[in-house]
Amino acid sequence: MSFSQIILEWYGVHKRDLPWRTTINPYNIWLSEIMLQQTRVAQGIPYYNKFLEAFPTVHDLARAPEEKVLKLWQGLGYYSRARNLHTTAKIIVDTYSGEFPTTYKEVLTLKGIGDYTASAIVSICFNQPEPVVDGNVYRVLARYFGVDMPINSTSGIKYFKSLAREVMDIENIRDYNQGIMEFGAIQCAPKSPDCDVCPLNHACVALKEDRVRELPVKLKKAKIKSRYFNYLVFIDEHGKTLWEQRKGKGIWQNMYQFPLMETDQSVDVSKIRELAVKNIGVDVGRVTLYNTDVIIHKLSHQHLYTQFWVLESTTPLTNGISWQSIFDFPVPVLISDFIKTFKI
DNA sequence: AAAGCGGGGCG
DNA sequence: CGCCCAGCTTT
Numbered sequence: 385m386s387f388s389q390i391i392l393e394w395y396g397v398h399k400r401d402l403p404w405r406t407t408i409n410p411y412n413i414w415l416s417e418i419m420l421q422q423t424r425v426a427q428g429i430p431y432y433n434k435f436l437e438a439f440p441t442v443h444d445l446a447r448a449p450e451e452k453v454l455k456l457w458q459g460l461g462y463y464s465r466a467r468n469l470h471t472t473a474k475i476i477v478d479t480y481s482g483e484f485p486t487t488y489k490e491v492l493t494l495k496g497i498g499d500y501t502a503s504a505i506v507s508i509c510f511n512q513p514e515p516v517v518d519g520n521v522y523r524v525l526a527r528y529f530g531v532d533m534p535i536n537s538t539s540g541i542k543y544f545k546s547l548a549r550e551v552m553d554i555e556n557i558r559d560y561n562q563g564i565m566e567f568g569a570i571q572c573a574p575k576s577p578d579c580d581v582c583p584l585n586h587a588c589v590a591l592k593e594d595r596v597r598e599l600p601v602k603l604k605k606a607k608i609k610s611r612y613f614n615y616l617v618f619i620d621e622h623g624k625t626l627w628e629q630r631k632g633k634g635i636w637q638n639m640y641q642f643p644l645m646e647t648d649q650s651v652d653v654s655k656i657r658e659l660a661v662k663n664i665g666v667d668v669g670r671v672t673l674y675n676t677d678v679i680i681h682k683l684s685h686q687h688l689y690t691q692f693w694v695l696e697s698t699t700p701l702t703n704g705i706s707w708q709s710i711f712d713f714p715v716p717v718l719i720s721d722f723i724k725t726f727k728i
Numbered sequence: 729a730a731a732g733c734g735g736g737g738c739g
Numbered sequence: 740c741g742c743c744c745a746g747c748t749t750t
Contacts, residue, residue: 410740414734416745418746419745420744420745420746421744421745421747421749422733422734422735422743422744422746423734423735423736423744423745424736424737424743424744424745425744425745426736426737427735427736427737427744428745457732457743459734459735459736460734460735461733461734461735461736462733462734462735462746463733463734463749464732464733464747464748465733465746468747470747474732495747495748496748497747497749498746498748499746499747500745500746500747501745501746504745504747516745518743518744518745518746519743519745519746520744520745521745526739537729538729541739544743561745562745565745566745568745571744574738574743575738575742576739576742577742582748600741602742605730606730606731606732623749631731633732633749634732634733635733635734636733637733638733655731658739660741662744669749682734682735683732683734683735684732684733684735685731685732685733686733687733692747715736716734717734719735
């Protein structure tokens, strides 16, 4: 039996019931694929359901305010996915009359859709013979064929895509593509796969050469940077606080936060008072540190050493908003965790 | 080619 | 604590 036939047969037995497996509607499949980029299935499922409830069709999504889209995405991370999703929804409505384009080439032009996602959408929705190469597929192919080319090098990316195209099943591309990804997720797992029960173990090069642990090969990423965040949580006598939207480049674009003072290192209360007066121009009374232990919020590429400072304003914050209303805004998990536990 | 972009789960 | 997750975009 061929590689692809074994994958298909395995998939027929081990296929999970997932919310997006009951449809081939391009809107639903597109949404699920964006949400699952660099994201575990288990983490994505509740978001997928919430999203479809709020935006049943691409038209609903297109006419929603970005803030509502980001709010529903809150906690899932990589927020450019949400912004690009929204942009693409508007393009589909305005340019494509609400009908998802059906060719790989056209789909690839849409914001937030790269090679993998374009292939996934057109193969699953329109049964087009495009191979998907996600993290799971890299692992399955690298091990089974014994390929030690780095999967995140330019040549490696080309090689694996070409290999994936050679071994795919054109006749059953919809199930084959989902099958090889599912196989990578369940059977050919990253750590300690149970090769004894693997239907491909008779010809797996990595298993034969005892290199399962070493494959796939991945070039290591850049070092993690440390940053020092000081959030200024102002409170006035009317229960108002200062609140702002993150602009420009960088993390958490367009999401909301308390005024942020970033410093080169941890600072003390006197420095905070000085920064507040200089940058915000508010008369500050008592200043207290909310978290005595610095909160280390870890992103994939940055560690944010964070302190929340509570500043009691002696004059009304005329530019402030009520404390209760901040809960409606999209915020990063760092802020969300704070406002959930902090009591005025 | 390399860096930037989140958050969580697991061994 | 490091690695990985149905990757894409920008520099």
